[in-house]
Amino acid sequence: MSLTDLRPAARHSAPPPPPGKTKHWLYRFDIKTIPYVFISPFFILFAIFGVFPLIFNGIVALRTWRLDDRSLDGWAGFANFERLLTDEDFWNALGNTFGIFILSTVPQLLAALIIANLLNRKLRATTFWRIGILLPYLTPVVASTLVFAIFFARDNGLANWFLSLVGFGQETPLDWRAQKWSAWIAIATMVNWKWIGYNALLYLSAMQSIPKDVYEAAAVDGASPWKQLWSITVPMIQPVVLFTVILSTIGGLQLFNEPMMFDENPQSASGGSDGQFQTIAQLIYKVGWKDLDLGYAASMSWALFLIILVVAGINFAATRRLGGGR
Amino acid sequence: MRRTVRAGLAGVAATLLIAGCSGQSLEGNDDASNGASGEQITLKVNFWGDMGLDALKAKYEKDHPNIKIALNSGEFNAQHEDLQKKLVAGSGAPDISAVDEGFIVQFRNQADKFVNLLDKGGADFQSKYLDWKWKASMSADGKQIGLGTDVGGLAMCYRSDLFEKAGLPKDRDAVSKLWTNWDDFIKVGQEYTKKTGKKFVDSGTNLFNPVLAQQPVGFYDEQENLQMDGGPKVAFDVSMKAIDAGISANLASFQPNWDQGFKKDQFAVLACPAWMLGHIQDTAPNQKGKWDIAAIPGGGGNWGGSWWTIPSQGKNIDAAADFVKWMVQPEQQIEVFKTVGNLPSQPALYKDPAVLDYKKEFMSNAPTGQIFAATAESLKPQYLGKKNGPTRVAVENVITRVQQGGLKSDAAWPEAVKQAEKVAKTAK
Numbered sequence: 001m002s003l004t005d006l007r008p009a010a011r012h013s014a015p016p017p018p019p020g021k022t023k024h025w026l027y028r029f030d031i032k033t034i035p036y037v038f039i040s041p042f043f044i045l046f047a048i049f050g051v052f053p054l055i056f057n058g059i060v061a062l063r064t065w066r067l068d069d070r071s072l073d074g075w076a077g078f079a080n081f082e083r084l085l086t087d088e089d090f091w092n093a094l095g096n097t098f099g100i101f102i103l104s105t106v107p108q109l110l111a112a113l114i115i116a117n118l119l120n121r122k123l124r125a126t127t128f129w130r131i132g133i134l135l136p137y138l139t140p141v142v143a144s145t146l147v148f149a150i151f152f153a154r155d156n157g158l159a160n161w162f163l164s165l166v167g168f169g170q171e172t173p174l175d176w177r178a179q180k181w182s183a184w185i186a187i188a189t190m191v192n193w194k195w196i197g198y199n200a201l202l203y204l205s206a207m208q209s210i211p212k213d214v215y216e217a218a219a220v221d222g223a224s225p226w227k228q229l230w231s232i233t234v235p236m237i238q239p240v241v242l243f244t245v246i247l248s249t250i251g252g253l254q255l256f257n258e259p260m261m262f263d264e265n266p267q268s269a270s271g272g273s274d275g276q277f278q279t280i281a282q283l284i285y286k287v288g289w290k291d292l293d294l295g296y297a298a299s300m301s302w303a304l305f306l307i308i309l310v311v312a313g314i315n316f317a318a319t320r321r322l323g324g325g326r
Numbered sequence: 327m328r329r330t331v332r333a334g335l336a337g338v339a340a341t342l343l344i345a346g347c348s349g350q351s352l353e354g355n356d357d358a359s360n361g362a363s364g365e366q367i368t369l370k371v372n373f374w375g376d377m378g379l380d381a382l383k384a385k386y387e388k389d390h391p392n393i394k395i396a397l398n399s400g401e402f403n404a405q406h407e408d409l410q411k412k413l414v415a416g417s418g419a420p421d422i423s424a425v426d427e428g429f430i431v432q433f434r435n436q437a438d439k440f441v442n443l444l445d446k447g448g449a450d451f452q453s454k455y456l457d458w459k460w461k462a463s464m465s466a467d468g469k470q471i472g473l474g475t476d477v478g479g480l481a482m483c484y485r486s487d488l489f490e491k492a493g494l495p496k497d498r499d500a501v502s503k504l505w506t507n508w509d510d511f512i513k514v515g516q517e518y519t520k521k522t523g524k525k526f527v528d529s530g531t532n533l534f535n536p537v538l539a540q541q542p543v544g545f546y547d548e549q550e551n552l553q554m555d556g557g558p559k560v561a562f563d564v565s566m567k568a569i570d571a572g573i574s575a576n577l578a579s580f581q582p583n584w585d586q587g588f589k590k591d592q593f594a595v596l597a598c599p600a601w602m603l604g605h606i607q608d609t610a611p612n613q614k615g616k617w618d619i620a621a622i623p624g625g626g627g628n629w630g631g632s633w634w635t636i637p638s639q640g641k642n643i644d645a646a647a648d649f650v651k652w653m654v655q656p657e658q659q660i661e662v663f664k665t666v667g668n669l670p671s672q673p674a675l676y677k678d679p680a681v682l683d684y685k686k687e688f689m690s691n692a693p694t695g696q697i698f699a700a701t702a703e704s705l706k707p708q709y710l711g712k713k714n715g716p717t718r719v720a721v722e723n724v725i726t727r728v729q730q731g732g733l734k735s736d737a738a739w740p741e742a743v744k745q746a747e748k749v750a751k752t753a754k
Contacts, residue, residue, distance in 0.1 A: 067414070068435050068712050150582050155592070178730035264578035264726070267403055268719040273726035289407060291716055291752065292432065294414075 054305075061299035067292035080299035090300065092275050093283040094307075096184070100259075100279065101252035103188035104195075109244060111192070112199035117229055119200065120207045130204070133197035145190055145261040152176040152186045152262070159186075177264060183277040190258045195251075199244050206237035238319070245319045249312045253304065256281035280304050367645050368394045372409065373424035373632075374402040375604075377475070378662035382653060393645060402426070412637070413439045419637035421646040425472060426632050430463050431710050433635065434472075437465035441636040444470045446647035451654065458707030459671040463633045472633025473654045476668035478599025479698030480536055480627030483606065486618045486690060488594045492521040498692060502621040508537060508564045511623045515573035518594060525575035528593040530565035530729055531722045532579060536597045537561035539627045539708065545718065545746065546711025552750040554743045557708075558721065562742055565725055566735045576729035585609050597622060599629040600669040600698040607688050619692040626704035631671060669698045676703065713749055720745040 064076045084090050119129055136144065151158045154175045164170050176182045210233065218228050234241065259277045260266055269286035271278025278286075280300065288297030371379070376399070383395040398420065400408070406429045412419035413436060425433050433440070448470050452460055455474055463472035482505075490496045494514065495504065505511035515526035527533060538544060541557025568574050575592045577584040587593055588610040596602070598619070606617060634650045636643055652658065659670040660680045667686070675681055681695035711717070724742040727733040733741060 067410070068432060070436070070438075146582075153583050153586075155577075155583060156586055156590070175730050178732055264581050264583070265719075265722070268723070270719065270723055273723040273730060274732060289410065290719075291749075292410075293752065 057298045057301055060295055061302050063295045065294040065298075067294065076295060080296050081303070083296065084299060084303055089275065089278075089283060090280075090303075093271070093278045093280045096180070096259075096271065096275070096277055097253055097255065097279045097281075099180070099184050100187050100191070100255060100277065101249075103184055104191035104255075105245075105248045105252050107188075108192045108196050109199060109241075109248065111196050112244070113203055113229070113234070115196065115200040116203035116207060117233065119204050130201065133200055135197065136194050137198040139194070141194065141257050142261065144194065145258050148186070148190045148193075148258075149262050177262070177272050177276065180276045183262070183272060187255070187258050187262055187277055190262070191252070191255070195248070199248075202240055202244055203237060206240040207233060210236045242316060242319050245315050246312050249315050250308055253308050253311065254281050255279045256285070260285075280307075366392055366394060367642050368396055369422060369642060369646055369649055370396045370398060370420040371422045371424075372398050372400065372405050372420040374400055374405050376666050377424065377632075378665040378668065379653075381661060381665065382658055386649065386652060393649070395649070409433075409637070413639075417639055419639055421636065421640045421642055422650060423635050423637060424475070424632045425463075425635050427462065427478075427628075427630050428715060430472065430633060431712060431714055434463055434465045435712055437467070437469040437471050439638060440469075440471040441638045441640075441643050441647065442469040442471070443473060443636070443647065443650075444468075446644070447651065448473060448647075451651075454672045454674060456671050456673055456702065456705075458628075458705065459631070461707065462710065463635075472635040473650055474671035475632045475634060475654065475659075476600070476662070477631035477671045477702045478601055478629040479669055479700075479702040480539065480597060480599050480622050480629050481619045481697050481701055482595055482622045483598040483602070483617055483619050483689070484595045485591070485613075485616055487616045488522070488524075488591060489518075492518045492594075494518060496618075498618050498620045498690075501618070505620075505623040508533075508623045509567075512564075512568050512571050512573065515568065515595075516571050519571075519573050524591065525593050526573035527568060527595055528575055528577050528584060528587060529579065530569045530574050530576070530725045532597050533568050533574075534561045534565040534722065534725055535718070536622060536627050536629065537564045537624065539629065540624045540706070542706050542708065544708045544710060545714055545721075546709065546750075548709045550711050552711075552717070552746060554746055558742075558746070559739070562721070562725070562739060566728065566738060569725075569728055570735050574729065576726075578726070588613070597627075597629070599631075600667060600694060601630060603667060603686060603689060603694065614688050615690050617688065618690040619686075619694065619697055621697070622701065626701045626706065628702055628705050631669075663695070667694065669695070669702065671702075673699075673703060713752075717746050717749045720749050 061080055062076060062078070064072050064074055064079075066072045115133060119126070119133075123129060154160070154173055154177075157173075157176075159176065160169060160173045163174060168174075174182060176186045214232055214236075215228060218232055223231065256279065259271050259279050259282055260269065262277065263269075263271060264273075269278075269282055269290055271282050281304070284297050284300045284304065287293050287300060373379070379395075379397055383397060387393060387395060405423070406426065409419060409423050409425070410432070451473060456477065459474045459477060460470075463474065464470050484501060486496045486498075489501065494517070495501055504514050518524075518526045538557055538561035541560060543553050543556045545552060545554070545558055547553050569576075575587055577587045577592065588606070596606075598606070606613070634653060636646045636650065640646060654672075656670075656672065656675055656678070659672065659675055660678060662668050663670060663675075663681060663684070670676075670681070676695075676699035681699060682693075684693065684695040685691040686694045721742050724733065724738055724745055727741075728735050728738045
């Protein structure tokens with residue numbers, strides 16, 4: 001708006017000679033159209049790589065598209081979605097996804113908050129510590145997951161060695177992949193390890209913009225550091241907390257690499273022998289590229305998209321309330 | 327309103343800019359690969375591991391100066407998945423792609439995406455191949471999508487040093503006589519485990535698969551009906567018996583734990599096709615001379631082996647077909663066998679001195695050419711259903727659950743049938 005408002009004002013102050021028709025057109029083009037041209041690349045790329053796949057996926061979700069049997073191809077209506085409701089594999093994967101999501105997100109954000117709070121104090125070699133906690137984030141996820149897969153191995157695994165030190169599982173070592181709870185813990189550990197430092201740095205940068213006198217006043221009033229953290233710091237960095245909660249929700253519900261590479265038999269994408277840690281993203285991959293049922297996989301993707309929207313919305317509302325609901 | 331129109335125009339302008347750039351680069355590509363006769367043609371060949379093509383490439387390029395071969399070796403699963411995605415996309419596939427036995431059913435069901443090699447003079451080769459090898463890459467409506475390269479054959483690799491320590495025979499002929507059937511094999515395993523306190527086989531699934539391959543009918547009959555009570559039941563019972571006998575180390579193949587198992591002597595035998603020898607050698611190089619090869623209980627078998635296929639979306643399918651036909655000629659097949667040990671799939675070559683006389687030094691000088699050729703020839707051909715791959719994974723997972731202790735072995739069979747039926751149901 002402001003750009004268009006400027007023009008008449010300029011004319012009044014110094015009336016230019018009546019412009020030629022081409023020049024006039026160019027002038028108008030420059031003022032009115034060029035800004036859109038400059039911002040358009042983002043929207044065009046988003047349309048190609050964001051909106052188009054979303055719509056295309058929605059269309060595929062309403063079709064039967066079977067690579068193993070092309071004769072079945074055709075419109076399916078909502079049959080894929082109906083099938084989803086009674087598919088025990090889908091509900092199992094949904095449960096796993098939420099289980100791992102809670103086990104990873106909650107400790108991750110809490111730990112990040114506490115670490116950021118520690119780093120916000122006067123420490124020796126602050127830069128060293130701050131870079132140090134970011135290192136896991138810089139490690140390629142495939143590399144770190146492979147190391148963790150060996151760490152949580154049944155025979156000769158480091159995790160089991162630690163457990164044996166405290167007298168657990170010396171007779172029969174724990175098979176981390178065999179039960180849901182142990183597999184979830186192992187995968188959540190990988191996620192936590194990777195993202196705690198990243199979130200801590202985000203919190204830290206927000207914390208540093210909080211004026212010091214607020215804390216001084218609180219200290220004078222006798223507030224403990226713990227009380228200061230929850231009553232001053234968290235409410236004041238609330239926008240960043242919101243941001244991290246939403247990002248971890250999206251990331252957590254799309255979890256794929258970790259369970260995939262943790263599996264003993266990644267080719268099957270079955271998330272353990274009994275689907276103990278098969279996440280929805282993994283199930284989509286399996287249905288699409290192992291069972292070759294692209295239509296059904298597309299409907300799962302859309303269901304996941306809707307689930308993420310709902311959960312992110314709930315988390316958004318809950319986190320706003322946590323900060324005192326301004 | 328006018329504003330939206332303008333924004334739209336701006337979008338179009340920017341799209342044209344982007345399109346202009348990409349259009350140019352596409353043209354550049356066309357120039358490079360446009361294959362009129364006499365011009366340079368580049369054939370991209372996708373495969374995995376080492377298929378012994380380096381020497382062949384040099385030779386072919388020398389005889390055909392206008393052809394350049396671009397070899398692209400990748401990871402086994404990634405190459406197959408990449409091919410599948412490019413077939414769906416309709417572009418980007420290599421000119422020639424290797425396809426393994428585990429994926430050939432999936433791709434022969436999409437035969438319209440491949441060049442039918444019968445149209446390119448491939449029919450002349452039918453009589454040269456093992457019958458089951460020829461049929462396995464043929465679609466239901468009679469299109470031939472691939473020409474076979476190698477077959478795995480199947481034998482039983484064993485650790486002669488560990489056998490000796492356990493008081494078992496060491497010599498490969500004597501070991502073969504120990505186990506003419508799978509019951510004997512399990513008894514030998516129990517004896518070994520009792521003497522040494524160590525496990526005998528790597529896993530129950532690695533017994534299930536070879537036993538299943540020896541049955542006349544696999545998971546599906548030729549009408550695509552699931553036949554769990556036939557071959558699969560026999561194979562499943564053998565694996566359950568081995569697990570109950572306590573001779574299985576319960577290690578999943580090709581995983582870090584399994585590789586560790588080699589080094590830590592966690593198992594003494596391993597069902598092995600020809601190409602497995604390379605893996606043993608890479609994983610445990612210091613066990614040279616400690617491994618040997620005996621016959622597999624129950625006779626023949628096969629595990630793995632590949633085909634050369636030509637996706638029909640390619641621009642140079644005729645040049646690609648010529649190269650594939652050249653690669654499967656006896657001379658080249660023998661060359662590959664000598665360099666990497668892959669066993670040819672044409673029985674006439676099994677009489678070739680290069681195959682007959684070959685001895686593998688790492689495996690205590692076992693005559694691997696003879697051993698694997700014999701098992702590949704005596705294999706009873708088995709029809710692989712459309713859902714063979716996913717069904718096998720489902721049943722293997724049940725076996726793994728028994729090994730992990732989550733399922734009792736006497737309750738496992740009904741569960742295996744249930745899981746297999748679930749996979750089969752989605753096929754209809």
